[in-house]
Amino acid sequence: MKYLIFGANVTGQTFFENYLNKIEIVGVVDREIKKYSKHFEGIGCWSNMTEVPSNILENINVILVASSSIKQSESIKFMLQRIVENLNINVVSIFEIDFYADFMSTLSRESRVTFFKEKKGDITYRLDYDDLNKDSIVIDLGGYMGQWTSDIYSKYNANVFVFEPIPEYCEFIKKRFEKNPKIKVYECGLADRQYISKIYLNEDATTTFGDIDSPYYNVELIEYSNFMKTNNLNTIDLIKINIEGGEFDLLDSIIKNDDVKNFKHIQVQFHDFVPNSDIRRENIRQELKKTHKLTYNYDFVWENWSLKS
Template sequence: MILTIVRKIRNSIPGFEEKQFLRVKPWVLCQGDKTFRLDYNLDENSIVLDLGGYEGQWASDIFSKYQSHVYIFEPYTPFFENIKNRFLKNEKIRVFNFGLASKSSDSYLSFNGDNTSSYINKGESVPIKLVDFMEFYDSQNFKLIDLIKINIEGAEYDLLESLIIRGELSKMKNIQVQFHDFVPNAEKRVAEIRSKLKLTHKPTYIFDFVWENWELISD
């Protein structure tokens, strides 16, 4: 049954490469979206950031399980509007029509469904707003982010590299990130980021270019 689902995934995406299929297969076999990505030590007081909200399903699953405070960031306005309407009556889920990034700027992305990205020049080009991550962090008076999910279609490299340089990683208890290999020098940059992450965090799971999580090392 699961192998059938994997094959359907591969067949439903034009140009889906065999290499990525082999990466995704073990993730699907262990039902990672329903297990690893939702299994955290959270409660109703936890702070969760969702960078790249898309349809808001992950945020919904996290809230349903833990009733945490969830902050969703979605710079593409149609996605933002859908998420905002979805959680309109939930005061613990806040939705923002901008992305968090290494620095504040006005940018553009190419809209291509769930592969919308500033790094792929396919589809409709639309303007978006990006806000410096630490500026937002400071504006909210956060003390610790219990879980941050990062799925921002290539911009994860610049963001994490910036946070490493600033020495801000210790403000995040769990970092759940999806790295993308269409970015130049992706494998080298992933290796360098992981080597820096190991100074403050330990990996709890790694599925290359699918999903991985890093947990803050306790004193």
């Protein structure tokens, strides 16, 4: 089998490095290949498909799409299929490089964060929802200073429920949006059940898994299902979850109670300081796959799941 990589970005580079001696990679195509060619020594480098020599094109079995976005990969695959048909070459298959298994797992968390920032993920991936509008219901869990709420509201004019249990942060958010009736702010958190929890402070982060010697607050966490019933919220168009370790119990409960289909989009940051975080995250992901599709993924940074149509 002969493989051609389409995309010379970091995903393509990492795949090439990992699989160079395992499969036969004949070349790479990228419109900015001059910038990246040094990473692909020993194979052909071309800026577009029409530059690939005919004797190589005729023998390609698989085209690997190197993309950091599953959504982007799908559009590239469609485009490549048309190109393959027009060039009249017999390619067995076109598929995206498995972003989770073949790329993200090779990077440290620091590198994943850097890569996410390079992609301007906070203003692209995390705000990009084609079906949100002025009637949408959005929940922001872990409001902090309210910037994500501000961005999502500005883009869609949506109705936003913000939860921030730390008094100082919550007060700041309340003042920030006090003249906006479409943004409601609550000094508590949402959880799998109602209880009082210790929230430890660590600079701009908070967590329920802190050092016992760290400063902390006793904060109220309310059961998500009771909140939804009280406010007549049958469907949540988007929920953003950044609750410093509490995401595991919350999502486990949402899935167990069969409420997951009531959430159209789930944007979540998992945290690896939680015991057995890898196993727990993977179990949740396997359950989410039954009802939702992954639209982007940066392990333990940000990922998004959208309800299947």
